[in-house]
Amino acid sequence: MNVSLGEAAELMSDARTIVITAHVHPDGDAIGSSLGLMHFLRSQGKEVQVLIDDDIPAIFDILPGYELIEKPDPERWQSADLLIALDVSLDRIGRVREMVQAPVLNIDHHITNDGALADKLYLDGNCAATAEIIYQLIRQKKKPFSQKTAMCLYTGLATDTGWFRFSNTTSSVMQAAAELLQCGVRPHVISEALERKPFAQLKGLAAAMGRIELFHEGRAAGAFLTAADLQSMESPDGLIDMIRVIDGTELAVVMKEKEPDVCRVSMRSKGLDVTKIAIRFGGGGHVRAAGCTISQPFETAKKALIEAIDAALEEQEGKERSAFAK
Ligand SMILES: [Mn+2]
Structure with a gap:
């Protein structure tokens, strides 16, 4: 059931013990919005724990509360009153879902989230980040932002907008960021911390960049990495951002074979709706940034993915031609 932001805030007020969670493979918004909300709710006297069923990348150790994030524990949080999934x-x-038996309030900005499995959903696809929603929630309650909360929410805003460069960088985002700066956020401290890469990882990225290939007459580009490639490359994070800058490329894709028959796909576009491609494989995301997991052998998955991308680009070319003919 969809709820308003005010109703979401009320559900939080009514709860005493709250567990906050976010997606596996957590990014700056997942971690930033979770910790930001945790600090705020703790300041309101709530007992709050962030549980994420994955390792938290060490670059986020700059965020206040980083060390408090735990993996789900079957014993400890069964009696929570509310589970907030961000x-x-x-x-x-x-495993958070099985281990915390509380009603679920789901707060998200991914347009593909249909709220299935959640008791209550607040979704605002116009928000650049879930951190922007949490910012609005605290603001609506007319409460101040502590420096801790501000740092965490700023991180969510900054990372989901590509450091305020992507098309989702609205004036509201900039106003929110400006207010968080007034609460003590120092942007360079956060960006320098988050941009750190171990030497081996940078070398891995260089090796992965050597594998970028163009297809669909250069309108798409991608890197398709097998499990063996990935073993020799030390998690080449950030690869997709290198691919999306290629001149003439409309769509960037990275496919990684995580284990046999499990290929994880990330896509970015300069306008083409990549959720349509992601949804075909059971994934989701945003118009210009989406992902999915294809449970097929590497070569089969690669072929199916390229076919889906070709079809999406052809459909777009058809539309461009008919617009031109008019
Ligand atoms: Mn997000």
């Missing part, structure tokens, strides 16, 4: 649909929170 930046995620409930199929991507891992």
